[in-house]
Amino acid sequence: MLRLGRYSFSGALLTSLFALHCDSGSNAPGGEGGAAGDGASASGGGPSLGGFGNHLGGFGADFGLGGDSGEGGSGGSAGEAPEIEGCGDGIVQSGEACDDGNGESGDGCAEDCALEADSACPVPGEPCVSTVVCGDGLITGAELCDDGNTADGDGCSADCMQVALGYSCITPGLRCEATECGDGIVAGFEECDFGSAVTGCTNCRIDDGYDCDALGSGCALTECGNGVVERGEQCEDGNATPFDGCFDCKREPSCVDGVCVSACGDGQRFEDEGCDDGDGCSASCTVELGYACTPQPGAPPSTVVLPILYRDFIGEGNSLRSTATCYNPVTQQPSPQKPEPCFHIDFNGLRGSGFAGVVEAELGSDGRPVYRCPGGDCNANPGHQKGNPGDSRENFNGPASFAEWYSSTSPNNLPIPRTLTLTRQPSDGTYVFDATESFYPIDGAGWIDAEQEAVARGHNVSFSSETHFWFEYQGGERFEFIGDDDLWVFVNGKLTIDLGGLHVSQTGSFTLDADGDGAGADTADGTAVVTTHRGTQSVDLGMSVGGVYEIVLFHAERNQCGSNFKVTLKDFNKPKSVCASDCGDGVVANDEVCDSGEANNDGGYGHCSADCLSRGPHCGDGVVQESEGEQCDDGLNLTGYGEGCAPGCKFPASCGDGVVNSAFGEECDDGVNAGGYDGCASDCRRAEHCGDGVTQASEQCDDGNRLSGDGCSARCSAEDPR
Secondary structure, three states, rough: EEEEEEEEEHHHHHHHHHHHHHOOOOOOOOOOOOOOOOOOOOOOOEEEEEEEEEEEEEEEEEEEEOOOOOOOOOOOOOOOOOOOOOOOOOOOOOOOOOOOOOOOOOEEOOOOOOOOEEEEOOOOOOOOOOOOOOOOOOOOOOOOOOOOOOOOOEEEEOOOOOOOOOOOOOOOOOOOOEEEOOOOOOOOOOOOOOOOOOOOOOOOEEEOEEEEOOOEEEEEEEOOOOOOOOOOOOOOOOOOOOOOOEEEEEEOOOOEEEEOOOOOOOOOOOOOOOOOOOOOOOOOOOEEOOOEEEEEOOOOOOOOEEEEEEEEEOOOOEEEEOOOOEEEOOOOOOOOOOOOOOOOOOOOOOOOOOOOOOOEEOOOOOOOEEEEEEHHHHHHHHOOOOOOOOOOOOOOOOOOHHHHHHOOOOOOOOEEEEEEEEEOOOOOOOHHHHHHOOOOOOOOOOOOOOOOOOOOOOOOOEEEEEEEEEOOOOOOEEEEEOOOOEEEEEEEEEEEEEEEEOOEEEEEEEOOOOOOOOOOHHHOOOEEEEOOOOOEEEEEEOOOOOOEEEEEEEEOOOOOOOOEEEEEEEOOOOOOOEEEEOOOOOOEEEEEOOOOOOOOOOOOOOOOOOOOOOEEEOOOOOOOHHOOOOOOOOOOOOOOOOOOOEEEOOOOOOOOOOOOOOHOOOOOOOOOOOOOOOEEEEOOOOOOOOOOOOOOOOOOOOOOOOOOOOEEEOOEEOOOOO
C-alpha cells in the first residue's frame, strides 16, 4: 500500500499503472493530469521514474518512470473540500462530552469539548442550554436563592441572585422569611419593625387603630377624613356623607337597580365573598393561601349601626330669613331681590291622612324616588290635593319641589349624616330602633344652627331621612317600619311599602318568601308579603336566593305635631368571618414560622414543629448536620463560589472541585490543576495546549484551533499538502 497525502493506492493498482507507463533510461516530461477527481486541482510535478511521466487523472498527482525527473502533468480540476475533524466540528467523538460546533468556552461546552457545569448540550452542533432556571424552586448555578417565583420584593430577587436585607431564604422553593423581629427591618410577614418598642407596633404587627410608617418614623392613630387612606381604611372621599360609595372610610356595596355587589370589609361575609375581616382574608375578601375562614362563632352582635342621611329644611312658620330678601313660595316667585325661598313649600303647615301612589313603582336612575305624573300630567298625582280643607296649598307641590327632598345638591336643604343604632331583642332576635313620639335626631343642627330657622315646640321638625342597608336573600327575612308623615321602602329598586303623604303614625311590614323545603332545592321565589293599614298583598321583588340586595328607606317629617320612627329587622345581618391558619396544609401562613405538611410537622431535620411555630434542626441553623448530608453551615449559606458555605449547606463551587464552572470564569478543572502541557493551571485556566496559537516544543504547528484538514491537525501536527 502506498499512501500519498490522504490517498492510498493498492499494489495491484500500482502494478497496472506501471505496466502501462514504463520507459527505462529515458527522461520525458510527465503526462498531463487526468479528468477531475475528488481532490483539489493541482499541477503535476510528481517525480519521473524512467523516460516518461505517469499521470493519475482522478487524483491530480503525476508520476514519471525512467531516468531523471521529468515534469509532471497538470492536476485534475476542483472537487469537494476536505473534511475537518476535531473538537468544534459539531460531532461528539470519542473523548468529547459535547460539541456545539464552535470550540469556545463559556457557552456550556468548553473549548476542549468538556461539559460545563449547569449546562446541557442535547443536540450536537447546536447551542447548549443552561439548566439554571430562576423560579424553579432549585438553587443552581450562581443563584443564591430561589423561592419558586421571579418576583421582586419578597426577599429573593427576580433573578435569584440576591437575598434582601433582613430576609432568610432557608428552604428552596418556599417563600423567604424575616430573619428576626426586632432587627429594625420590615421583612416577610412583618408589618412594622423599629428595632425597639414603639406604641402601635407589637411583635412586628400593627395594632388596631394605628398606621405605621415602614421607613421608621413611627406609628400614629388613624383618622378618617384626613384625605389619606390609612391602614384599616378602605376609602377616603373627603366627606362624611353616606350612600356615595364611601362612608366612615369603608366602601359601601355597589348597587345597580337594587342588585348589589357586597362591600368587602364591611364585616359581613356575603355569598359572593370568601371571607370578610380578620387576618387571612385579603383586601379583596378572598381567603389567603394557608388559611381557612368560617363564619364567626358565638352570639350575634348586640347592636347594628346603620348610616342615615338627614336633610334639613326650613318649615313654614319657622323661618328666620328676612322677608326683604326671601320670597314666600306659596304666593310669590323668585326675583333678583328675593332669590331664595323663605321656607320649603312642602314642609309644615299641612295635614292629611296619607296618599298612595305618589311615587313611581321603581327608583329612578339616580336611586331616588320618582314623582308620578300619570299620563304626563303631574297635577294628576294622587298627592296633588289638599289633605285637609283648611290647608293653604296641596300636600305635594310637583316634581321640582319633591326632588329636593332627597337631593344633596339643593340649596334649600342641609345634609346631616348620622347613624342609626338598632338593638337586638333577645326574645325574637330582631333588631329594633324605636323613637316613638321622640324622633328628633337633628335638634340644634342644620338651619337652626345656621340661625335661619326657629325651634318649633322645642325641636327641629322639618327634615327628610334616607337610609340604606344590604342583605343576602335566603328567605324568611322580616322587616317592619313605623312612621308618621311620609315613608317609602324600596327593595331591589322596587316599591314595597308605600306610606306617602302626611298622616298619623302608620305601620308597614313585609316578610320575604321563605325556603320551605329545608335542604332541598330552594323554593324561595323572591316575593314578599306586604302588610299596611290598607291590607295585605304579594309583591314580586325579582330576587334570587344568595343574591345581595339593597333596602332603601325614604322618610320625611313635615309636621311639627309629634314625630315617630321605628325600624325592626329580622334575619338580615350576616356574621363576619374568622380566619385561622391551617397548620399542616404545607403552606406557610403569616402567623406560622413554617409548615412542612401534616405528615412532616414532627420537628425532625428540615421539618416543622407540630404547631408550625418552630423548626427542627435545619440547614441554616449554624450547626453542621453531617448525618443529614450537610457539608457546612455558617448560618447564612450565601457563598456561591470560593470559600464559605453555599445554599443547601454544601461547599460552594470552587477551582479544584473537578467541575468546570464557567459562570465563575473557569476554563477547566481536572481536580488537580497542576498545569503542564494540555493540563489545567492552578487558577482553572488552561495551560499551554494545542490550539492556543503558540507552537510548543512538542508541536509541529499551532494555528489556534483544534480542527484537522486546515494544514495543522487537531493534534497540532503538520498535515501533508492537499
